[in-house]
Amino acid sequence: MRVWHGFVMVVFLVPLALGLACPAQATEIYGRASTVMEWYDSPDEDTAIPFHQYLQFNMTDIADKGYNFRFYGRLADDIENEVDVDSRLYYAYLEKRDLYDGLDFRLGRQFISTTAGASVMDGLDLDYTFLENYHVKLFGGGDVTEYDGYNVDSNGLWGLELGGFFLDSDLDVNLSYVQKWFDGVLSMELIGFDASYDWEGKLWVYNETQWDYLSDRLSYELVGAKYRFDAPWTLRLEYLYSLPVFSSTSIYSVFAVEDYEEVLAEAVWTIQPGVQSFFRYWREIYDEFDDANVFEAGIEKLRTGKFSGYISGVVRDDDDGQDMYGVKLRTAYRCMPEFEFGVGAEIDVMEREIAYFDTDDSDQDESTNTRLWVFGSYDFTKKVNLEAKFERVESDLWDYYNRGRIRLNLLF
Numbered sequence: 001m002r003v004w005h006g007f008v009m010v011v012f013l014v015p016l017a018l019g020l021a022c023p024a025q026a027t028e029i030y031g032r033a034s035t036v037m038e039w040y041d042s043p044d045e046d047t048a049i050p051f052h053q054y055l056q057f058n059m060t061d062i063a064d065k066g067y068n069f070r071f072y073g074r075l076a077d078d079i080e081n082e083v084d085v086d087s088r089l090y091y092a093y094l095e096k097r098d099l100y101d102g103l104d105f106r107l108g109r110q111f112i113s114t115t116a117g118a119s120v121m122d123g124l125d126l127d128y129t130f131l132e133n134y135h136v137k138l139f140g141g142g143d144v145t146e147y148d149g150y151n152v153d154s155n156g157l158w159g160l161e162l163g164g165f166f167l168d169s170d171l172d173v174n175l176s177y178v179q180k181w182f183d184g185v186l187s188m189e190l191i192g193f194d195a196s197y198d199w200e201g202k203l204w205v206y207n208e209t210q211w212d213y214l215s216d217r218l219s220y221e222l223v224g225a226k227y228r229f230d231a232p233w234t235l236r237l238e239y240l241y242s243l244p245v246f247s248s249t250s251i252y253s254v255f256a257v258e259d260y261e262e263v264l265a266e267a268v269w270t271i272q273p274g275v276q277s278f279f280r281y282w283r284e285i286y287d288e289f290d291d292a293n294v295f296e297a298g299i300e301k302l303r304t305g306k307f308s309g310y311i312s313g314v315v316r317d318d319d320d321g322q323d324m325y326g327v328k329l330r331t332a333y334r335c336m337p338e339f340e341f342g343v344g345a346e347i348d349v350m351e352r353e354i355a356y357f358d359t360d361d362s363d364q365d366e367s368t369n370t371r372l373w374v375f376g377s378y379d380f381t382k383k384v385n386l387e388a389k390f391e392r393v394e395s396d397l398w399d400y401y402n403r404g405r406i407r408l409n410l411l412f
């Protein structure tokens with residue numbers, strides 16, 4: 001048995017045994033089971049029918065001691081054997097807050113996120129809060145994205161974060177550091193800094209910076225500000241810089257990469273509670289291609305009753321010949337307490353998707369130009385729900401293709 005399989009079994013069986021041994025009223029068990037069937041055309045124009053069984057499981061206040069266990073994973077297969085779909089363990093960890101005078105811990109598979117870097121990790125995360133406003137986080141273990149068979153000695157990561165609140169808690173500042181190792185070689189070394197300041201609930205200024213220490217270069221920068229007027233207006237300005245970071249052991253690390261820059265300006269006007277209009281402008285800045293200007297203006301109805309939705313127009317001005325004049329539309333209507341249906345469209349709009357179809361799975365990405373879809377949701381009871389969605393998609397990879405999904409959710 002692989003080491004990580006045994007590790008996860010221990011993390012799972014220990015809280016389960018404690019839960020069974022403790023009085024029923026001391027431990028709360030709840031979660032969600034989701035059965036998902038999809039269908040879509042593969043790159044070879046064959047129809048794939050992936051089947052996923054998701055389970056989200058929570059056990060809180062184990063043995064009346066404040067320990068919690070959280071689990072989320074899936075079993076997966078393609079009925080037609082056209083594409084590879086993997087079973088996955090997203091997270092499975094034991095945690096306790098205030099284990100000792102401000103010390104929190106998590107043990108198991110978990111998502112670690114700092115400005116210096118993020119990863120799914122099999123390991124230990126310690127977070128210590130002191131003097132009320134300050135904290136130090138220390139974590140380490142195996143980097144799940146870097147191994148098939150778990151070997152903590154050669155494929156691991158560790159990091160730390162120091163942070164605190166200042167100026168009457170209006171200023172939040174954090175400094176972070178992450179190292180990743182692959183086959184015993186230092187593959188990544190990143191330093192992160194982030195800060196945000198909220199002035200009287202009107203002006204919010206924020207920054208995220210990541211420095212690739214191994215390559216001695218800036219790899220990520222986000223600077224922004226949002227201002228809330230006394231009138232029903234908000235304005236937002238952002239600057240984004242991004243440069244890919246590859247592992248030093250990867251073949252891609254020897255190739256030159258291009259950075260990407262973006263400037264965003266946004267204005268939102270609240271017409272009445274639940275209804276707002278917006279205008280957004282992006283300046284996409286490239287090294288090897290002409291820059292592009294993207295404009296979007298529209299109106300949105302937030303969910304305050306039976307109806308919600310938005311409509312907007314998008315103009316992309318690109319001297320490389322990728323000018324586009326498109327529209328985005330989505331409407332949803334709850335015609336009865338149990339049933340909601342809706343339609344959506346993105347026509348002649350360049351969209352980048354970091355998920356193929358299901359937000360639980362980010363194996364695929366693609367650029368789409370046009371998407372048309374219908375969807376619906378029916379609540380049989382407060383704990384049983386059925387969702388369905390059908391799409392027609394045009395992309396740079398296919399002329400067009402259809403895809404759909406049916407999802408049955410059971411809460412317990």
